[in-house]
Amino acid sequence: MANAARTVVCVCISFLCLAFSARSVPAQGSYDVAQAPSPAISIKAVEIHGNKRVDRSTVLFYIKIAEGKAYTNIELVEQIREDVRTIYGLGFFRDVKVDVDSFEGGLRVIYHVTEKPTIRKIEFRGNINIEEEKIRETLTVKAQTIINEATIKETVRNIRKLYQEDGYYFARVEAVLKEGTRNTVDITLMINEGESVEIETITFRGNERISRKDILAAMDTDEAGFWSFITESGIFKEDELEKDLLRIRLLYQSRGYFKAQVGQPIVKEDRDRGKLNIVISISEGFQYKIGELEIRGGEDVIPPEEIKNKFRLFPGEVFNRGSMIQDTQDISDAFAARGYAFADVQPSTRADDEKKTVSIIYNVKKGRRVYIGKVTVKGNTRTRENVIRREVRVTEGALYDSKGLTTTRRRLNRLNYFGDVKVVENRRPGSSDILDIDISLDERPTGSIGAGFGFNSREGGILTASIREDNLFGRGYRMSLNGSISGSSQLAVASFNNPNFQDRDFSLGGDVFIVEDEFSTFDNFRQGGRINFGKSLTDDLTAYLSYELSTSKITNVSAVALQDIIDIEGDTLLESKLIPSLVFDTRNSRFFPDKGTLFTVAPSIAGGPLGGDIDVAFFRTDLRQYFNIGDKLRNRFLKKLVCSYRVEARYTDAFKGSLPAFRRLFLQGRRSIRGFDRDDLGPVDRSGEAIGGLSTGLLSTELVHPFVGPTRLVAFFDAGNVWETHNAYDLSDLRYGAGIGIRVITPLGPLRLDVGYKLDKKSGERPREVHFGIGSSF
Template identity: 30%
Template sequence: MHIPSMTSARLKPTLLAALLASSLFQSAWAVEPFVLKDIRVEGLQRADAGTVFAALPFRVGDTYTDDKGATGLRALFATGLFKDVRIQIDGNVAVVVVEERPVISRVEFVGTKEFDKNNLVKALKDIGIGEGQPFDRALADRAEQELKRQYLSRSLYGVEVVTTITPAERNRVNVTFTVTEGEVTKIKSIRITGNKAFSESTLLGQMDLTTGGWLSWYTKSDQYARAKLNADLETIRSYYLNRGYLEFRIDSTQVAISPDKQDISIAINVTEGPRYVVTGVRLEGDFLGQDEAFRNLVTVKPGEPYRAEDVASTTRAFTDRFAAFGYAFAKVDFRPQLDREKGQVEVVMVAQPQRRVYVRRVNVAGNSRTRDEVIRREFRQFESAWYDGQKIKLSRDRVDRLGYFKQVSIDTVEVPGTADQVDLTITVEEKPTGNLMLGAGFSSAEKFTVTASIRQDNVFGSGNYLGLDVNTSRYNRTIVVSATDPYFTDNGISRTYEVAHRTSRPYNTTSGDYKIVTQSGTIRFGVPFTEFDRVFFGAGIEQNKIEGSTGLPVRFTLAREQFGSPATSYPLSVGWARDSRDSVIAPTQGRYQRLNVDVSLAGSTQYARGNYQAQQYIPFSKAYTLGLNGEISYGKGLGGKPYPVFKNYYGGGLGTVRGFEVSSLGPVDIEGSYLGGNKRLNLNAEFYVPFPGAGNDRTLRLFGYADAGNVWGEEQSIRAQDLRASVGVGISWVSPVGPLKLSYAKPLRYFDQDKIQRLQFQIGTAF
């Protein structure tokens, strides 16, 4: 009974294949071999006949066979230019009949608001859907699905995409993607079950995804994305593993979307397992006879709950140590010895150093603009030297700090046929390094300002810097031209030229049209003393001219008499900087220090001035950070003359002591003008907390602060009783134009003559 049906089932595909082959090959199928006298092509409209002839495996004078005909058909179809191809035999002539695919005349998008249309056109052209390209329905379907996928990544689950193909004259088509985007799908609920040690609210607080709040329009935390959920699951797992729950696992995750595709519900099921305490750490395997040195790298502490972070950091320290000795493929395994009844674990680290290798060759890839030498000179791992993991990591960091690339990665590849050689390939992804900026701004101190700059950090791929900066603020107007060669010498000494024209007015003057015009030229060299410390040496010439007479303070009148007009100086400078912060714009940990000293021993103006600043950031948790800042400045006149007033320091306002008007601290002359002083002290503390509704977003934070400091004149001594102090709260936002701070202050220590300004803001650095 079943045999006929089975036979029939087998015959159907065979028959279908035979019919298909017959329709494709027609008279070219089952033809006796013969010598071709001619080849004709019919049906061409746009394609060149040479394209057809180039794809055919036979020529006039060749012997034509069925195999050659079938090969020719496959080759012509593979060009993607033809919808149908046939080979007909007319005597000793092969007639190739083609039907060309229609060409795309225009690609249009209707209803797209979430994505830029120009970017969509470019993306589709890369996959074969673009003006002037042959139309392929399969590629159009693929483009439609990819477009939907991009919308789903933006939480637009109700999106609908309809592809319309409209024929046009001369065998062309117009391709239109009509998009109905719908509303953004929001997370309605997140539930965690199975948790006992920690409350659900505590665990939800670790996640970046939320059910929304009044700031969700900014944080987008209520918009579901699989990548975000996976990251949050890893965060929860880490939270448990760092608190002793070694066998914690996430059993399942369910994501449900409502029928109207507007709401998403997430359910996470976990099993905590017992909590383990570390009883000891044991090393097993080959530690190159340096067991004690490796043991000193262990951060796991017996008697404390198990922490996965400590095990991971110990493993990294071990592999880095092995890599420093040339063991690029060393394996360090963590094998816990569990005592479930007592809730104890013995941490066992097993090491297998494998073999020692050296670097045969260092390759550079991905740099279409930047020259190889610009990248290679940052490398501390040399060719034909033993593999050193620390030097390789340092090399990657140094290339990344150049600022020319979006991404920098180093891959280690074994050399085939050898057991002790590897090649290193550093792959970079370049980014634009030129910057043309025209802008305007407003601040509580400077009022309306216009800025413009033209900068190129990587001129012609050479790694050199060239820049022009212009600023037209109320109190300070500048034009600066500068150029830097970071490798003026082969050992990394940099050289910088700078020419500047500055016009400044003392802050908070009650009247007067006077100003200080400064013209300067400087050459500065930077010498790398260590991988993290750079010392700067420089020399320059500077002229300061006090212009105007109306309302001119007595101090400025005396300065014009004492130092001349213009007053000339030849400052020599030395500086040092070290930065270990995790971010320049919004740091959460690390330290920053800088020291600068200027001395002018020649010219009509002779002086010495120095400035030291130190910042420390202390993270209390993922969301809370304490920032400390201290700065002290001092200047002294030389050659029997006083310290020049146009070199004074100023205090008050953001960056010094908030709650006081900008540059209003320090000596005041009889006309009521604020002169600044030759001594300045600033002490600041800020405690950052998450902004309500922003979750764990660090670009928008609240902070409370306490400031203290003052400015003293040359005839005054630094005294604690002269310090001004304030406390307050503020908002820190990493805006598209830079870090912005808005603060409200309550002065705690002030005097009757002080100018109070409670609300202040600025766009600038952290402190």
């Protein structure tokens, strides 16, 4: 009994010491703990008192003390100390105290918390040049939330950064807090905008090997100029200038100056004039060349020599850090293409200051081979899953294929069925060598009904109408009805195409058309149909075979027309034509691509063994390439500038008799030399009217930039002409045009409106022409 009593007394003393030392002491306080050993005592209850807006369960989730656990008094004090720190770290409370008392044969731990005030409202004072709505978009502190000093400081930084990006470098922002009733606070953000400033000069010191112009071209920060109100040049941004220092160093290291150093910029403020002058010091050092190139690791997967043969860097060449980074990425991609999705490639450099060389070792940690797990498709509310899966270029259970995933993204985007395509790779839980692929899609409207009116110099007014569906029944079928009427032509076309017949990678479709064209000396009425087959040879290369059967009838023949036109007036001529073609297409979008290539080769034959009244051979080749050059410009206004060029050549001739006049070639429509009418180019008859030719050539270059919404602004330069056989493709006989235009995505398809000017205007010609087009041509 005596031993039992002593035990009870020890426990009580220990408990009282613990309760006294833990009570009302914050996290940073000092706990005086009884040093006598004590048995573990069970926690019967954990309570949170004083919380009003923060839920009790939130606090209990983060603390470690829990009901049912047993602690000695030393363990309990240490755990309470840690829990108090944790509660403070939540950022919701400004005071935390702890009580411990006996409860149901054990202990009860009570955390007394005092919440920080709640933000009642946020107001602004002093903002004149930037609207309040725009400022509110930068706020990280929100009304009706518990105040947090870190988010208030972040908000102040964000607002100041917003003003700096708008040219107000000297803007100052202060957060003023005013306590309200019921533990609330009002925040007033006091803004002193200051005067708008601009960068007057950027000066470099120490640059001898690289010109000031080249260094400025590598930077995003720029001096103010005449077009600053459009290009936003001359605006000072601290974080962008810090990045520019790295860009300058990369520029030097990409030209061999391996040890070039770039000092911190000196910003000289001229508040009276609202100008900033920036001085950047550069230590260029010596130019280094490539020494040895070595690849360590992964030799059993890819022989090092196979990789080195594709390097951009070679021993003896000038060192280029940019090329080294690209070579590193190429090594990583090569391993990823062989299933090593997480291959880690780290280049290390070793400089020989005496020989002025840099040796590079690419250290490869290939990791484990990774396999494709489950491929899941989400978000396709209308498009059938097989339509999506036939664009997927990876196989479940196969080795990981980075190129296949890249191709999958591009093919899904090119369908134009979806506004957003995400192909996400996720490690499967519990497995380090399986990646599940989640394809998330956002369906977009694919059908349209519309009508429009346009104008161009030759045809006058143009009335168009269209019904179009690019994803009929969610099966990927394409159907369209198009019609147009103008002063010199009428067109009606009905088309249907299944781009992947029975999911077998070949297409099947057809067209029915009626076309009436008015030429200067005759009219041609043409009607017929076409059936089209296509087969995918690779992901980017498709072979097509089309057969067309049509009739043509020549009417309203002028007395000055060519004799072969006069001879067939009123006759109905049958044309039977076979058109094989190859199309190589790597564009990332059908309508407004910013990268990729479209190359078409399309010969055709009419008559001969195919029958009919017209015996004609025809050949067309068309190359188009697209480049996003905005990324290489230092003008932030032109970041999305796309450059494209097109080279097209056509040739036709009769392989029996003479070529019918209505089969002669013109440059018109989407293959116009803009600035020229159809009748301005090529051979003419005895009355001076254009009669077309047997060959055409067209070279076109465009600069395209987004404008507002679905519109694009265009600047272009065209060259080309129409020739007979004897002077086909005579480059000394080219005609030149240039101008500006606009592109708009409409329900009828892409709308094109261009104003072209002749650069080599001849006597009697109009100086300019207006060109209008919409949808697809036939």
